[in-house]
Amino acid sequence: MAVGVLDGKVAVVTGAGRGIGREIALDFARAGASVVVNDLGAAADGSGAGRVADEVVAEIRGAGGEAVANYDTVATVAGGEAIFGTAIETFGALDILVNNAGILRDRTIFKMTEEDWDGVMTVHLKGHFCCTAPFARYLREHDRRGARILNFSSVSGLFGNFGQSNYGAAKAGIAGFSRVLALELTKYGCTVNTISPGAATRLTIPLLEGRGESVSEEDWTRSPAQIAPLCTWLASDTARSITGQIFNVMRGTIGIMQQPAVIRSFQAARPWSLEDLDRIMPELMSAKQANDERAKRDGTPEKL
Numbered sequence: 498m499a500v501g502v503l504d505g506k507v508a509v510v511t512g513a514g515r516g517i518g519r520e521i522a523l524d525f526a527r528a529g530a531s532v533v534v535n536d537l538g539a540a541a542d543g544s545g546a547g548r549v550a551d552e553v554v555a556e557i558r559g560a561g562g563e564a565v566a567n568y569d570t571v572a573t574v575a576g577g578e579a580i581f582g583t584a585i586e587t588f589g590a591l592d593i594l595v596n597n598a599g600i601l602r603d604r605t606i607f608k609m610t611e612e613d614w615d616g617v618m619t620v621h622l623k624g625h626f627c628c629t630a631p632f633a634r635y636l637r638e639h640d641r642r643g644a645r646i647l648n649f650s651s652v653s654g655l656f657g658n659f660g661q662s663n664y665g666a667a668k669a670g671i672a673g674f675s676r677v678l679a680l681e682l683t684k685y686g687c688t689v690n691t692i693s694p695g696a697a698t699r700l701t702i703p704l705l706e707g708r709g710e711s712v713s714e715e716d717w718t719r720s721p722a723q724i725a726p727l728c729t730w731l732a733s734d735t736a737r738s739i740t741g742q743i744f745n746v747m748r749g750t751i752g753i754m755q756q757p758a759v760i761r762s763f764q765a766a767r768p769w770s771l772e773d774l775d776r777i778m779p780e781l782m783s784a785k786q787a788n789d790e791r792a793k794r795d796g797t798p799e800k801l
């Protein structure tokens with residue numbers, strides 16, 4: 498294999514048996530990384546288990562790359578440690594962690610059960626913690642520099658999406674988790690960035706078809722493969738100074754997202770009265786509207 502931007506690096510990609518994770522694992526291997534292809538092999542709602550990871554490992558090895566399968570769940574501390582352990586036992590190190598594994602249990606709040614809530618929160622939000630904690634401890638203990646963490650959020654959590662309060666809460670939580678992690682790991686030279694992807698996979702095809710959109714397999718702007726180059730670039734040494742950011746990648750576009758920020762504020766000289774709020778609230782709301790309009794205008798994709 499030719500020397501690539503991830504040559505000599507070891508990566509874990511969770512949920513890499515299919516969809517977006519699979520494409521990231523393949524691209525990392527093409528770029529020279531040794532890859533732990535983790536996948537529980539679950540159904541889209543998280544039930545069941547299987548060995549889809551084997552197919553991706555075979556594909557990587559068939560192309561001359563290095564990969565090993567891991568079938569543990571990201572949703573437990575023991576699972577996260579076992580995934581990390583596979584990297585150390587097989588390749589002797591770990592440099593890159595992509596927290597990509599995910600499931601959906603869509604319901605409106607009126608019908609959502611405790612299992613729907615807990616299942617999604619556990620795989621997504623707790624899953625990020627379970628896989629990240631052993632890696633972070635390892636980076637500190639071994640003073641291993643140049644590490645990368647890529648976390649997976651969603652427009653569902655960053656903008657909101659009807660029928661996904663469990664998923665949206667988990668995905669917004671992941672953005673918050675990433676911001677804190679970026680601060681905590683800076684000292685160890687590890688960057689932490691968040692991806693908000695859009696691609697036609699088994700998780701989204703039913704939603705797209707439900708909206709009357711037909712998705713062609715030939716359309717690269719809908720393919721999960723379009724997410725991988727950004728991940729490879731962010732995992733490379735070139736991206737050493739980029740941390741704490743959220744990148745939106747979908748429909749052939751890549752954008753950087755706004756982070757929570759105070760847009761306009763007022764300072765009171767004494768405790769707030771309701772009359773003060775009557776006065777400032779229109780000012781705050783119009784500042785917010787102007788900011789939203791500016792962001793929408795500035796965020797419109799430019800042709801390369």
Ligand SMILES: NC(=O)c1ccc[n+]([C@@H]2O[C@H](COP(=O)([O-])OP(=O)(O)OC[C@H]3O[C@@H](n4cnc5c(N)ncnc54)[C@H](O)[C@@H]3O)[C@@H](O)[C@H]2O)c1
Binds near residue numbers: 513517596693696697
């Ligand atoms: N496809 C999109 O448009 C889209 C949009 C926003 C966010 N995302 C996020 O991107 C990520 C990848 O999604 P996808 O569309 O490729 O989905 P996918 O269903 O094609 O792939 C997800 C993989 O995760 C695995 N998985 C599920 N639970 C697991 C567990 N507990 N432990 C280990 N593996 C597990 C599944 O077996 C599956 O192979 C997810 O985090 C998803 O929420 C996707």
